[in-house]
Amino acid sequence: MNLHVSHVSFATIVDLVEQRLPQAARAAAHAHIAACARCAAEVDEVERLVSLMQTDDLEDAPPALVQRAIGLFQPSAAPRLSTQAAVRHILAVLGFDSGAMQPVAGFRAALPVARQLLYHADGYDLDLRLTPTGVEWTIAGQVLGVCDSGEIELSAPQRTVRAALNQLCEFLLPPVPSGTYRLVLYLPAAVVEVSALMVGS
Amino acid sequence: MESSDEALVLACRRGDTAAWETIVARYQRLIYSIPRRAGLSEDAAADVFQQVFTTLVEKLETIEQPARLGAWLVTTARRETWRVSRQARALASGGSDSDPEAMALPDSAPLPDELLLRLEAQHRVRNAVMQLDERCRTLLRLLFYQPEPPPYAAIATALGTSEGSIGPTRARCLEKVRKQLDSAV
Numbered sequence: 001m002n003l004h005v006s007h008v009s010f011a012t013i014v015d016l017v018e019q020r021l022p023q024a025a026r027a028a029a030h031a032h033i034a035a036c037a038r039c040a041a042e043v044d045e046v047e048r049l050v051s052l053m054q055t056d057d058l059e060d061a062p063p064a065l066v067q068r069a070i071g072l073f074q075p076s077a078a079p080r081l082s083t084q085a086a087v088r089h090i091l092a093v094l095g096f097d098s099g100a101m102q103p104v105a106g107f108r109a110a111l112p113v114a115r116q117l118l119y120h121a122d123g124y125d126l127d128l129r130l131t132p133t134g135v136e137w138t139i140a141g142q143v144l145g146v147c148d149s150g151e152i153e154l155s156a157p158q159r160t161v162r163a164a165l166n167q168l169c170e171f172l173l174p175p176v177p178s179g180t181y182r183l184v185l186y187l188p189a190a191v192v193e194v195s196a197l198m199v200g201s
Numbered sequence: 202m203e204s205s206d207e208a209l210v211l212a213c214r215r216g217d218t219a220a221w222e223t224i225v226a227r228y229q230r231l232i233y234s235i236p237r238r239a240g241l242s243e244d245a246a247a248d249v250f251q252q253v254f255t256t257l258v259e260k261l262e263t264i265e266q267p268a269r270l271g272a273w274l275v276t277t278a279r280r281e282t283w284r285v286s287r288q289a290r291a292l293a294s295g296g297s298d299s300d301p302e303a304m305a306l307p308d309s310a311p312l313p314d315e316l317l318l319r320l321e322a323q324h325r326v327r328n329a330v331m332q333l334d335e336r337c338r339t340l341l342r343l344l345f346y347q348p349e350p351p352p353y354a355a356i357a358t359a360l361g362t363s364e365g366s367i368g369p370t371r372a373r374c375l376e377k378v379r380k381q382l383d384s385a386v
Contacts, residue, residue: 011368011369014372014375015368015372018371020368045379046375049326049379050345052322052326053323053326053327053330053345053346055319056323056326056346057234058230058323058324058327059230060229061230061232061247061250062243062247065229065250065251066225066226068251069250069251069254070222070225072255073218073221073258075218151211151212151215160204160219161204162209162212162220163204163205163208164205164207164267174203174204186211186215
């Protein structure tokens with residue numbers, strides 16, 4: 001068994017599909033691909049991706065038609081939740097922040113580090129994990145307490161992202177840049193708010 | 202990474218108009234293209250388009266699987282396309298759109314499953330490209346979404362880069378598209 005198989009790089013596969021490889025390199029790539037199911041599958045995938053783009057003739061709907069469709073949505077004047085007398089609005093309180101722990105003496109973290117936060121909100125606990133993802137941050141977590149469905153929303157003046165809770169009341173929000181956000185958890189019987197969540201440095 | 206369809210539907214249920222606008226913007230091209238690819242006129246396609254989103258507004262609270270909003274929209278658009286198409290043919294053949302026999306005329310312009318699948322795939326790829334940084338979006342648009350891609354020299358000028366970097370950048374951008382598509386599954 002050859003433990004040192006060298007596959008065709010993705011860049012080479014793209015050049016091959018685009019017919020931009022010199023003849024010698026093309027022949028070598030074809031020879032490998034003919035004997036390598038993984039590389040052959042990757043070639044098929046790139047060919048399909050390029051074909052889908054090159055043959056894309058989807059038509060934009062006329063702008064007026066799009067605006068009319070947007071205008072179809074007329075939510076009721078009063079938000080749904082506020083018509084439910086049982087819905088409580090709760091401001092969550094920070095109970096634990098791993099970022100507040102003192103670093104080891106003489107050590108200074110040069111890179112952003114993941115952080116865990118735990119908020120309490122009158123029968124609900126919100127476990128947050130903030131993880132650096134390139135230049136942005138991913139926020140994942142879980143609602144602990146009575147929870148079977150809901151949605152979480154993270155917002156700042158220029159950006160709002162949302163995620164639904166899964167069956168275990170876990171969620172994963174799309175990555176966001178560093179900043180201060182408002183986090184709102186919408187549950188059937190409560191709306192829980194973290195008014196100033198600092199993400200990143 | 203954009204908000205998921207499921208999150209947008211849930212937000213619409215809370216009366217979030219911005220979420221509704223995002224849904225319309227995300228799917229307008231696909232929903233309009235389905236009747237157009239089936240051979241309907243612009244006016245007939247507009248009817249289908251309007252009816253699909255009207256139905257969505259009516260059914261927002263009861264869609265059982267918000268995560269499968271795309272499939273729901275495609276099925277609804279396909280059904281509306283058939284309905285409008287049959288109406289048009291019944292009228293053209295001298296019948297009325299309430300005449301059962303006229304409405305049962307065979308479908309001479311079917312919308313094959315393969316065509317629908319391809320339209321959906323193109324929609325997903327286009328959405329994935331739109332999530333990339335501007336440089337990748339511009340490069341991929343110039344390379345793959347033009348009838349006649351410009352030469353690399355012209356693309357390099359448009360991007361303010363060297364011709365030699367186009368190839369490696371193209372590969373990096375396509376890799377990003379793949380990752381976007383994988384994360385959306």
